[in-house]
Amino acid sequence: MSDEDSDAHEDTHHEPHRETFSHDPIGHARVDAGMSVGELADQYGHAGVGAADLHEAVAVTEAMFDDDVTVFFSLAGAMVPTGMRRIVSDLIRDGYIDVLVTTGANLTHDSIEAIGGKHHHGEVTAEGKTEREHDETLREEGVDRIYNVYLPQEYFATFESHLREEVFPVLDDECQQDGSVSIERLTRELGRANAAVNERDDVDEDPGLAAAAYESDVPIYCPAIQDSVLGLQAWMYGQTTSLSVDALADMTDITDAAFDADEAGAFVVGGGVPKNFTLQTMLVTPRAYDYAVQLTMDPEQTGGLSGATLDEARSWGKLEPDAENVSVYGDATITLPLVVAAARERLEGTE
Amino acid sequence: MSDEDSDAHEDTHHEPHRETFSHDPIGHARVDAGMSVGELADQYGHAGVGAADLHEAVAVTEAMFDDDVTVFFSLAGAMVPTGMRRIVSDLIRDGYIDVLVTTGANLTHDSIEAIGGKHHHGEVTAEGKTEREHDETLREEGVDRIYNVYLPQEYFATFESHLREEVFPVLDDECQQDGSVSIERLTRELGRANAAVNERDDVDEDPGLAAAAYESDVPIYCPAIQDSVLGLQAWMYGQTTSLSVDALADMTDITDAAFDADEAGAFVVGGGVPKNFTLQTMLVTPRAYDYAVQLTMDPEQTGGLSGATLDEARSWGKLEPDAENVSVYGDATITLPLVVAAARERLEGTE
């Protein structure tokens, strides 16, 4: 209630206690045909609940994407199969991401696309079947299902050839010399090979996460690499060669990256191992994250790390006491494009 | 995998069975600085999971907002306190909504803003307090909390005066004649009074839902009106006057609206009584909804109506067998502005 309004009343006995109540009024969001995503994000700022969180996430992302901030980007969940690959590879190429932490599954699916494979729009249940019968049929047809996304299994064979011909041999050589390679060394070689296939064949206009990271000198950490087809293939190749992967070697480099940062930011998509590994890096450095954005669909009430608030990370010393941090609860395939488009509009203009 | 791609391989034994596998590839969303919300929605269409649902929701909304479709708009949840009021009142004024079904709470908060009150950005826990202590303090300070939104309680006193001076007396007169009024008659009178306050005072640039509906001849149905401060006030006023509200009277008019529609669409925000009342209207007509969009955060697994899929409504005959319908799971304060902005861009252009 503005001063003008209150003047309009004779009897002011219902006025709020102004000395203690100094909150901004909610202004109500407006939308217009043709508005930009950045304008939409501004409108979210007038509203409450999740819209307010999303508006704040855009602001923290804008601050985090500054040149002086080292950005650790954590990508869990089925983000590559569900179509979020290009948004992240563009962020890598455009210099917004300094360290990528992700899953073996995302790298597997990223590489399958880099060598010409495709994920497809499918259905949870379809073609005259229960979910169970549907999945039995897909199994017979050689199609793997990820919620409503299909992947023909033959692409795994193509991926196997790619790994055995283009990626693993050089790592095998290094293991014969050094005993083992780090996981980051493996993901870097994967990126090189994925980029090379694309140069050679123009298979894909976007060679993907691993290729973009290789070409931009961005390290990819993948703590649970064995928990993926990429890891299974490395294990099988290692049965008859010297290929061996060191589980712990990467921790020196990621810790150094955190140690050397002027300021550090964590952009966390989904939870799982990538989230925890990104945050725990600060446990062995004297510093902590100055900025943190989290996009998650897990509620805090589970007590699990994936849904845990970023405030909780403060008690562990993973976030600076005065860090800017915000969690947006919702499907990341909706919120990630929204936050990135709006933050980029603020940073790059609309031209 | 295109023909060109497969030519690149000698050994084609990994090709998918083309006669059974004809799904569209996932193309990966792209975002650019300055893109419009409609362009973002197009990009969601390349992706899977929730993004694909959101893209489809824009398409169904575009089809539903056609002139020939009677649109029933169901608004549950704390959508007015959390800043979604203007988006809906603009849709009413611009002719996209034909029937509004909502809660007494949304009408209460809508009217409080129409007469000069404000909701405010607050905190779930704040000012050196646990959530419990914080709420005790707010209680002492006369502030009501709705998650992270604050409402000073004095506005309820202003609202009471408004109802007793501008709204209830004329209804009391009608009850002296007819015994009772319908709920829709009460909400219509509320809209008239809210609009009149705004004309007189220019208190608010947007007189809100009830005023917009009154001015656009859109009926507002509010089945559980007694479950709100608006209902409490009506009850208290009725203790000393003839004001009496008929619980069932509106069902004739809403059923007629469904019966008379060439095509019918349901745009459902949140669940609760508004969702069920909107859908059950079709139980007593020979027809059903041709289009339905649902924005909800409740998972289907609860078995509750609020999270129930729209497919389930088909078994009850509430949706036509071939209806276009889609559910978007996520915070409606994020998804409602997004879907409406994108649908309006498609319908009105970007100019």
Place this chain on the structure above:
Amino acid sequence: MSDEDSDAHEDTHHEPHRETFSHDPIGHARVDAGMSVGELADQYGHAGVGAADLHEAVAVTEAMFDDDVTVFFSLAGAMVPTGMRRIVSDLIRDGYIDVLVTTGANLTHDSIEAIGGKHHHGEVTAEGKTEREHDETLREEGVDRIYNVYLPQEYFATFESHLREEVFPVLDDECQQDGSVSIERLTRELGRANAAVNERDDVDEDPGLAAAAYESDVPIYCPAIQDSVLGLQAWMYGQTTSLSVDALADMTDITDAAFDADEAGAFVVGGGVPKNFTLQTMLVTPRAYDYAVQLTMDPEQTGGLSGATLDEARSWGKLEPDAENVSVYGDATITLPLVVAAARERLEGTE
């Protein structure tokens, strides 16, 4: 860490600050073959997160089910179709519930069972169909689906006959005299008729919620009665008779019940109108709830009332500042039987 433990360390610089850290250790739950539900609830008390909440809910329920506490029981969601009817009707018969607030849907389904109808175990998708095709088939077969529960539609016809023959005529008579009846009057007559059918026919060993409430003099409030088949039938009957239902009349009685209570407790299953109506009753009395238990699957983050914490209700004056209150997040078909069985074991012993 006990004193004995700390003595074991020379260097004590890692000891916690004992003056500020006085929390109970987590003791780890144990389970044994043959343990009682009350023993299981005790074990939950050793654990954290949701288990701790459930343990506390049992304690608050035990306190609330004391003779001196007036218990308002709020039952939303599809609790009758999903098999929770007997647990609640037993609580009514055994004197634990003083006021029941529920939905028209629960009363409709309760009455269908009272007159011999049955809900059935079904499937979300089944019989060689997608969810959509499945629901089209069910529609053709005359079966309504509630998640994984089926209801043959012919029971609605039986219910219609029951209402028109046993329930509505006497209410019609009263309306010819008094103009209208209250909703509680309607639910009471429904309970009488349901009980009478069961005496006559022995149709069902448990005549259900409405019958138990009628026989135990427990009022049933159903604010959104028109949002149900029960309401639709009342409306249709009223088209050709004098039957008219007053939307506001019950508020006097429920407010009096709150006003007259020595102590008051709210046991809230699900959210929706029953939750809000139960809590808002305290807005017009000088007192508030002393005990409150909430079983919900809605996360707080939605900002909606259904998932709102009970602490939030304190800011509105719906709960006493020192009320004992707890929310359990999870499927109420699992948590309701658990909490009630454990609380009854504490109160009644294991005999």
Place this chain on the structure above:
Amino acid sequence: MSDEDSDAHEDTHHEPHRETFSHDPIGHARVDAGMSVGELADQYGHAGVGAADLHEAVAVTEAMFDDDVTVFFSLAGAMVPTGMRRIVSDLIRDGYIDVLVTTGANLTHDSIEAIGGKHHHGEVTAEGKTEREHDETLREEGVDRIYNVYLPQEYFATFESHLREEVFPVLDDECQQDGSVSIERLTRELGRANAAVNERDDVDEDPGLAAAAYESDVPIYCPAIQDSVLGLQAWMYGQTTSLSVDALADMTDITDAAFDADEAGAFVVGGGVPKNFTLQTMLVTPRAYDYAVQLTMDPEQTGGLSGATLDEARSWGKLEPDAENVSVYGDATITLPLVVAAARERLEGTE
């Protein structure tokens, strides 16, 4: 039901079409003071939605816990800090679990308790603070928070000593010979050391997961070991010693366990890497799981693996086409004790 329909039936107009409708009626759960957990589980079987799933989970668990079934138990989430440790260690000791797949965090917290540390009941926000301020205070006081559980940080120092004195040296020796150790070798040595501390000191009546697994010859696989304090400590120790951990070595043994099983069952608590690693083991064997139970709070709609249905796993060949499988949605600290107690009652009787 239209007039035409009812005319078609002479007397049986209310009967369901029996040739197509043969579903079991829902019988309504009953609860009694003093009933056993197994009796409660039987009552869930009468109900629908989640209660029916829980009832089925007890049946599948009973079948899976047969001697002829090799049980892979996947334990993600903060299950040890939140008090679920004893239930799992009892299952190991009593021979119900053949392979354990878990996180480094659970092993870290398990070991901290084994050597005398304790987790404590705490608060999400407490002691006159916002969540953020609260976490800053906890940081200053040296207390780590996991939702509503507290852990004094000094226990990490005790854990470090334990690892450096009792666990790592012998592994260092082996690495000097063999170059590296497997993760399972590390967790086995941890179990030995945890068991030894308890024999020596009687620190804890239950020496925990790792100790029970060591003593029962149950291997523990921990794919993302570096994503934990246990992994951080191993890395730091390896900076000055020969300790090196092979990321891939365990895949041979877990695959052999799957290969050699007569029948295989997966009991999956939470999602994350343990779930995926447990399921993917079947990708490289000609067989798949015959039984699977999943306790999760993640909704399917996220598209993530953690919430993915077990039906989906069928399309990947991770479950046999005719496997018995069920997912229970809810807080695992509530559902795990319930399912285990009921299954053990069925298997062991109530004595």
